[in-house]
Amino acid sequence: MSSLIRRIFRAYFPQSVPKFEHTADSKPIKFGILGAANIAPLALITPAKTHPEVVIYAVAARDLKRAEAYAKMYGIHKVYGGSTSYQELLDDPEIEAVYNPLPNGLHFEWTMKALQAGKHVLCEKPIASAEETRQMFDLADKKGLVLLEAVHYRFHPAIQRVKAILDSGELGKIKSIDAKMGFLAGFVKDNDIRFNFDLAGGSTMDLGCYTLNCIRYLSSSNPTSVISATALPLKSANIQETKIDRAMTATLALPDDVVATLDTDLAIPWTLIPPAKSIRIWVEVKCEGGDLTLVNFVLPTFWHSIKVSTKAGSTITTRTEKVYKFADVHLENGPGDSNTLDLGSDWWLTYRYQLEAFVDKLKGRSPQTWITREDSIANMEWVEKIYEKAGIGARPVSQYMAETH
C-alpha cells in the first residue's frame, strides 16, 4: 500500500523528486497547448516537469480569462485567448511542438494547421478518421516533422512485458483476446465531448481505440473481419443522440483463428458491477498452454496486475507480475536502445514514458517505443468498421479543407 501512495504522490507531485533546472544552454523544447483541456495536466504538464528537455511554454483557449486562469494554475508562461488564439499560438516562432488535446472532431484541422506552421505534434487519441490520419502523416512526412498519436499505455513497461510473455511462446498459440474498458455512470457528464456526435464522440472512439489497439498489439495482427458489433445508445433525459454509443460490444476475427472481443462503456450502470470487477479496464488472453490477464492496462502506474496461468496436463501454475519500470522487466529482444533498462521510475505515468519517446524522436534519438503511422491508420480503419457493423456509422469527418503542401 505504501508504494501505491508513493507512486501516486510522485506522479502527481513530481516536485517531490530530485529537481533539475533549465539553464540558458539547455534549450528545452517549448510546447504550446491548444485548449485549456482537462487532460493536459495529467498527460503533458505534470510529466514535463521531470523532463529536462521540455518546457510547457504557452496555452491557447477560446476564452482569454479561462486561458489566463489555466496558465496561472499550471505555471505556463505565455497565454493566447479568444477566437483566433489557437492560430496565434501556432504562429508563435518560439514554439517547437504542439500538444493537441482538442475534441476528437477537431484533431484533423488543428494538427494540419500545426504541421503547416512547422510544429511537431503530439495529438490526442483517437487521432482522426483513417483517411484524415493518412493526410496528417503525409503532411508531417513532407514537412519533416514528428507526429505522434498519444496512445500512451503502449509506452509503459507493463503492457510490453505482457507482449513479451505472449511472444516468448510460454503460453502457446493465442486462442482469444478479450479487452474491456468502462466507467461507472456519472463519471462522464451528459454535456461531455464524449457524448457529442458532431465532435466525433462515442465510447468506441474514446475507449474502443484503446481496447482495439491492445487487441491488435498483443496479437501482432489486424482483424480480418468484424463478426458482430452492438452499440448501446445513451439513454439520457438530456441527450437524444442515437448515433452516440454509450457502450459497444464487438467480436472480431483475427488471423490464425484468433477471436477477439472488445467491450466499452462510458456509463456502466452501478447495479451491474460486482465489487471484484469494479476496475473495468483489463485484457484477458487465452492461449493453448495457459491464460494471461492484465488488469488496468491503460493506467498501470497507479496499480496493475499481470496474472499468468500455465497448464501442464492437469496442473495449473499461476504467478502474478507487476512491472512499473523497465528495470523490472524481462523483454527478450525488446525494442529500442540498449539503455532501455535505465529508462523510467516506478512512478512514471504512461504519459511520462510517452513524452520521453516523443522528445527522443524529435531530437533524432531512437525512442524505446513508437506508434507508427500504419498503426494509427489501421486502428481507425477498424474503429470505423465496428461503427459500420453496429449500424450507426463512422463519426463525421472534418469540414476543414486542408492545405496539403
Ligand SMILES: NC(=O)C1=CN([C@@H]2O[C@H](COP(=O)(O)OP(=O)(O)OC[C@H]3O[C@@H](n4cnc5c(N)ncnc54)[C@H](OP(=O)(O)O)[C@@H]3O)[C@@H](O)[C@H]2O)C=CC1
Ligand atoms: N490520453 C488520455 O489519457 C486521454 C485523452 N483524452 C483525449 O483528449 C481529448 C480532450 O479530452 P478532454 O481533455 O477530456 O476534453 P475537454 O472537455 O477538456 O476539451 C478539450 C478542449 O477542447 C476545446 N474545444 C474546442 N472546441 C470545442 C467545442 N466545440 N466544444 C468543446 N470543447 C471544445 C476546449 O478548449 P478551450 O479551452 O479553448 O475552450 C477544451 O479545453 C480527446 O480527444 C480525448 O479523447 C482525454 C482524456 C484522457
Ligand SMILES: O=C1OC[C@@H](O)[C@H](O)[C@H]1O
Ligand atoms: O484514458 C482515458 O480515460 C478516460 C477516457 O474518457 C479518456 O478519454 C481516455 O483517454
